[in-house]
Amino acid sequence: MTLRVGIVGAGNMAATHAAGWNEAGDRVTHILATGSTRAGSLAADLGAELSDSYEELLAAVDVVDICSPTDTHLGYVEVAAASGVSVVCEKPLGRTAKEAQEAVAICEAAGVLLLVAHVVRFFPEYSVARDRVVAGELGDVATVRLDRSTYFPVGDGSWFGDHERSGGVVLDLMIHDVDYARWVAGDVERVYARRAEPTGSGGHVLATLRHRGGALSHVQGSWAFPEGSFRTSLEIAGSEGLLTLHASEPFSALVPESDDVSAVPQPPTTLAESPYVTQMKHFSAVLHGLADPIVSATDAAAAVEVCEAILQSIDTCQAVTLGGAS
Amino acid sequence: MRAGIFGVGHVHSESYVENLRAARGVEFVGAAETDRFMLADWTKRHHAFGYASDDELIAAGVDFGIVCSPTNAHLPTVERMAAAGVHVLCEKPLATNVDDAQRIVDVCAAAGVHLMTAFPMRFSPSLATGAEWIREGRIGEVLAITGTNRGHLPTGYAPWFADLKLAGGGAVMDHTVHLADVMRWWLGNEPDEVYAETNRILHPEVAVETGGLVTVGFESGVFATIDCSWSRPDNYPTWGGLEIEAVGTEGVFTVDAFAQRFDVWSNGQTSWVDWGSDTNQLMIDHFVGAVRGDHPVAVTGFDGLRATEVALAAYRSAERGQPVVV
Numbered sequence: 001m002t003l004r005v006g007i008v009g010a011g012n013m014a015a016t017h018a019a020g021w022n023e024a025g026d027r028v029t030h031i032l033a034t035g036s037t038r039a040g041s042l043a044a045d046l047g048a049e050l051s052d053s054y055e056e057l058l059a060a061v062d063v064v065d066i067c068s069p070t071d072t073h074l075g076y077v078e079v080a081a082a083s084g085v086s087v088v089c090e091k092p093l094g095r096t097a098k099e100a101q102e103a104v105a106i107c108e109a110a111g112v113l114l115l116v117a118h119v120v121r122f123f124p125e126y127s128v129a130r131d132r133v134v135a136g137e138l139g140d141v142a143t144v145r146l147d148r149s150t151y152f153p154v155g156d157g158s159w160f161g162d163h164e165r166s167g168g169v170v171l172d173l174m175i176h177d178v179d180y181a182r183w184v185a186g187d188v189e190r191v192y193a194r195r196a197e198p199t200g201s202g203g204h205v206l207a208t209l210r211h212r213g214g215a216l217s218h219v220q221g222s223w224a225f226p227e228g229s230f231r232t233s234l235e236i237a238g239s240e241g242l243l244t245l246h247a248s249e250p251f252s253a254l255v256p257e258s259d260d261v262s263a264v265p266q267p268p269t270t271l272a273e274s275p276y277v278t279q280m281k282h283f284s285a286v287l288h289g290l291a292d293p294i295v296s297a298t299d300a301a302a303a304v305e306v307c308e309a310i311l312q313s314i315d316t317c318q319a320v321t322l323g324g325a326s
Numbered sequence: 327m328r329a330g331i332f333g334v335g336h337v338h339s340e341s342y343v344e345n346l347r348a349a350r351g352v353e354f355v356g357a358a359e360t361d362r363f364m365l366a367d368w369t370k371r372h373h374a375f376g377y378a379s380d381d382e383l384i385a386a387g388v389d390f391g392i393v394c395s396p397t398n399a400h401l402p403t404v405e406r407m408a409a410a411g412v413h414v415l416c417e418k419p420l421a422t423n424v425d426d427a428q429r430i431v432d433v434c435a436a437a438g439v440h441l442m443t444a445f446p447m448r449f450s451p452s453l454a455t456g457a458e459w460i461r462e463g464r465i466g467e468v469l470a471i472t473g474t475n476r477g478h479l480p481t482g483y484a485p486w487f488a489d490l491k492l493a494g495g496g497a498v499m500d501h502t503v504h505l506a507d508v509m510r511w512w513l514g515n516e517p518d519e520v521y522a523e524t525n526r527i528l529h530p531e532v533a534v535e536t537g538g539l540v541t542v543g544f545e546s547g548v549f550a551t552i553d554c555s556w557s558r559p560d561n562y563p564t565w566g567g568l569e570i571e572a573v574g575t576e577g578v579f580t581v582d583a584f585a586q587r588f589d590v591w592s593n594g595q596t597s598w599v600d601w602g603s604d605t606n607q608l609m610i611d612h613f614v615g616a617v618r619g620d621h622p623v624a625v626t627g628f629d630g631l632r633a634t635e636v637a638l639a640a641y642r643s644a645e646r647g648q649p650v651v652v
Contacts, residue, residue, distance in 0.1 A: 138525050142537045142557065147555065192547040194551070195572075198467070206472065206541065208521070210523045216525055216538075218539050224575075226578065237555065237557035239529070242557060242562065243395035295338055319521065319647055
């Protein structure tokens with residue numbers, strides 16, 4: 001059965017997700033993006049209808065894919081759950097830990113699926129590394145180093161710079177690695193972080209996470225790198241071994257610098273299948289009852305909770321101990 | 327100019343002896359060591375003279391010496407050397423506590439002998455390029471620095487590295503000071519706050535911390551992290567390494583101080599063979615020049631004291647779970 005997908009939003013992630021749904025064999029039939037200049041062309045490309053209201057969209061689809069600004073996620077989740085429509089939601093699940101936890105509780109009570117797009121779990125270097133950890137090849141995880149450094153989203157992505165809406169570099173970018181750190185090293189007990197915010201950048205953050213099992217994660221998240229750059233790195237050391245990511249891309253070239261910089265940074269990947277497609281195929285399989293979610297809704301809420309603690313540490317200049325996370 | 331090695335407990339004595347023999351205008355006299363079995367083994371391997379005590383080596387007539395005993399034994403040796411007018415090049419960290427480190431600085435000053443801390447990274451051409459880039463503002467204003475100085479469990483070289491009394495601690499004591507010194511050198515200002523998390527998941531058989539993440543705040547507002555973990559497995563192709571990256575308002579640069587190497591596969595083993603500049607030789611040649619009166623000492627006892635203070639503050643912070651003032 002082909003799922004009918006309704007997408008909320010018409011920005012960068014909406015287009016990326018839509019391509020993934022197509023590859024998964026599902027169909028984006030409706031788009032809700034009132035006031036967006038890009039909605040018309042995205043709908044035309046997909047052969048989808050532009051919905052006039054959220055209620056109209058929900059009535060016509062099997063699953064809603066929320067790709068709107070972070071602070072609007074909970075509102076869309078609530079109405080979808082009330083209508084019995086399953087939810088895919090771009091990360092972060094909520095602007096605050098409270099919002100994210102509410103989203104989880106509402107979907108659970110309504111009995112609808114809540115799948116959060118922590119796409120890093122679908123990047124093969126990250127999933128294969130985690131497989132090695134689960135297989136016990138590294139022993140007990142002791143130290144993890146994660147880095148995601150790029151430039152500040154520009155143009156259409158201007159809401160990213162509004163801390164009230166996006167939560168800034170911590171909640172929008174660093175959350176990928178916070179989620180991954182939890183995935184390989186478990187719940188987080190304590191965090192400490194520092195942030196630099198030079199004018200015109202989205203900030204540069206270094207965080208130390210202490211996991212309940214004793215492992216330590218060093219997480220760098222930056223929107224202060226030079227325009228056009230996007231760098232990620234990954235290293236896991238354990239009692240029985242060490243895993244380091246070979247940093248070089250399989251294709252490299254030297255050509256004169258181009259001015260063609262995408263508005264919203266995306267990591268470079270040289271893969272037969274984009275991890276965004278892998279992610280949507282997985283979501284499709286879960287929605288068809290063929291797979292269990294790789295990212296649980298509670299994991300998505302826990303990642304927001306850790307990011308909130310990181311922001312609190314930055315603001316108070318103190319280490320922050322987390323409450324009884326699940 | 328006559329030179330000796332005071333104590334052979336530190337693995338660096340193995341290379342310093344060759345550096346002293348290669349230094350222009352230096353005659354290597356021999357090594358002093360109170361453990362006669364260690365001394366016999368060392369002198370045999372290096373075809374060198376051995377002296378059963380510091381006093382005997384001093385009596386043999388030396389102009390300067392390199393202190394290579396376990397960290398807690400530095401002070402009494404330095405006191406003897408200073409009293410005899412022997413110039414001191416002291417292995418890092420200077421001491422296991424601030425009082426001893428301060429005393430080392432004071433006795434050398436009072437005796438009018440040169441005191442240099444053995445921070446060979448100050449003589450690394452790649453790190454010197456980093457210092458120059460920062461001085462010239464080539465990445466704008468520095469926002470943050472990340473450094474890693476990871477290594478093998480060093481007890482394979484000498485068990486005292488993991489002895490709380492002799493070394494003053496584990497990985498934090500061993501590997502924080504080099505990067506703390508490079509950061510002070512690059513930034514030209516002092517650390518004023520330290521946060522640290524430590525664990526004992528790697529090599530749980532030793533009684534000191536084997537993993538550590540240290541955050542250092544500087545007076546200027548710049549913050550930095552140091553990963554000092556003993557997280558390179560026994561079969562890692564070399565002892566470890568030192569990497570450091572500076573992020574500024576106008577760019578980013580990364581230094582891998584030991585990148586100049588071959589990967590060599592032979593006899594079923596993989597090893598990294600350095601071909602870059604020998605920083606130990608450059609450091610010793612510099613000290614010889616200072617003793618001769620050609621120039622002042624580039625890395626003073628005060629520098630060694632400040633770096634030691636950062637490592638000791640890290641222990642205080644790890645115990646409290648909050649940042650501490652340096």
